[in-house]
Amino acid sequence: MIKTLQQINTVAEMREHIQTARMQGKRIGIVPTMGYLHEGHLSLVRAAREKCDVVVMSIFVNPLQFGPNEDFDRYPRDLERDRALADQAGVDVLFTPDVSEMYPRKILTNISVSNVTNPLCGRSRPGHFDGVATVVMKLFQIVQPDYAFFGQKDAQQVAVVTQMVQDLNVPVQIVPCPIIREADGLAMSSRNVYLTPEERAQALVLSHSLSLAEKWLREGVTIEEVRGRVIDIISEKPLAAIEYVEILSYPELEPLEQAVSGTTLILALAVRFGKTRLIDNWIGTI
Numbered sequence: 001m002i003k004t005l006q007q008i009n010t011v012a013e014m015r016e017h018i019q020t021a022r023m024q025g026k027r028i029g030i031v032p033t034m035g036y037l038h039e040g041h042l043s044l045v046r047a048a049r050e051k052c053d054v055v056v057m058s059i060f061v062n063p064l065q066f067g068p069n070e071d072f073d074r075y076p077r078d079l080e081r082d083r084a085l086a087d088q089a090g091v092d093v094l095f096t097p098d099v100s101e102m103y104p105r106k107i108l109t110n111i112s113v114s115n116v117t118n119p120l121c122g123r124s125r126p127g128h129f130d131g132v133a134t135v136v137m138k139l140f141q142i143v144q145p146d147y148a149f150f151g152q153k154d155a156q157q158v159a160v161v162t163q164m165v166q167d168l169n170v171p172v173q174i175v176p177c178p179i180i181r182e183a184d185g186l187a188m189s190s191r192n193v194y195l196t197p198e199e200r201a202q203a204l205v206l207s208h209s210l211s212l213a214e215k216w217l218r219e220g221v222t223i224e225e226v227r228g229r230v231i232d233i234i235s236e237k238p239l240a241a242i243e244y245v246e247i248l249s250y251p252e253l254e255p256l257e258q259a260v261s262g263t264t265l266i267l268a269l270a271v272r273f274g275k276t277r278l279i280d281n282w283i284g285t286i
């Protein structure tokens with residue numbers, strides 16, 4: 001039987017569709033996205049296809065997680081292209097509510113996860129993770145998935161969502177998926193389209209410095225020394241403006257004096273190239 005992608009725009013219709021699938025005993029997976037799809041998103045769909053009978057992808061650029069001076073208005077959008085890519089990748093249902101469907105009235109409820117939201121993007125984008133946790137919880141309530149697939153490129157987001165579902169007993173299993181990179185190492189991101197050719201070339205310093213840092217950490221170079229070297233390498237690029245470079249425990253995201261053998265840590269960075277803010281990270285056990 002040939003399955004075709006179904007696009008659903010309303011919460012009511014999404015609920016109805018899921019209720020039928022649930023009654024048939026289907027395992028449901030969700031891949032939450034903001035669209036403008038690339039291989040990173042499609043790798044999440046493939047992971048979902050392996051575990052689930054029904055794969056729902058949401059495409060929703062969530063205003064709640066953008067700060068007043070961030071790129072909500074200019075965030076890249078191309079629903080026609082996304083629909084074709086989602087269909088090819090094996091998505092069953094594309095959930096594409098608009099802002100008035102997700103937030104029909106002023107929202108007075110806020111999901112706020114503490115501690116893991118303190119450093120990194122939580123510090124540089126105040127309120128961002130409240131917006132993420134709140135919309136992800138809404139998506140979980142609407143789609144009632146058994147599994148939810150998130151990329152480790154947004155490693156802090158994975159930590160926040162995992163903490164939230166544990167704390168609130170949400171019956172969904174969070175599945176973290178590896179970072180997908182371009183052939184030259186740049187982590188895939190919808191925001192890469194903003195980069196000029198010069199910025200794109202200099203942005204390779206991010207994945208390059210992460211690879212070097214992994215090697216140094218494994219050789220036993222101290223955390224502070226590795227952090228300093230990464231800052232130095234990135235600072236050599238004239239178009240790079242560092243927002244943060246941090247080495248923390250993962251998934252707790254707490255400061256580390258020095259990693260003892262067996263510690264899982266994250267080296268996370270956020271760097272601006274012109275108007276474009278890129279994030280990348282390496283997670284590993286040393």
Ligand SMILES: Nc1ncnc2c1ncn2[C@@H]1O[C@H](COP(=O)(O)OP(=O)(O)OP(=O)(O)O)[C@@H](O)[C@H]1O
Nearest residue numbers: 033034035040150151153154179180188189190191
């Ligand atoms: N390169 C990637 N590898 C694996 N997963 C990814 C990658 N890029 C994004 N994802 C995941 O896809 C999901 C949706 O992310 P989103 O739509 O924000 O895409 P994005 O490319 O990260 O956008 P941006 O970088 O502009 O924030 C998230 O779980 C995110 O971690």
Ligand SMILES: CC(C)(CO)[C@@H](O)C(=O)[O-]
Nearest residue numbers: 032033034062132135154
């Ligand atoms: C999880 C998410 C879809 C929530 O808006 C977003 O933060 C993203 O794309 O990573």
Ligand code: BAL
Nearest residue numbers: 034065066128154157
């Ligand atoms: N991938 C995280 C979504 C955001 O940057 O708002």
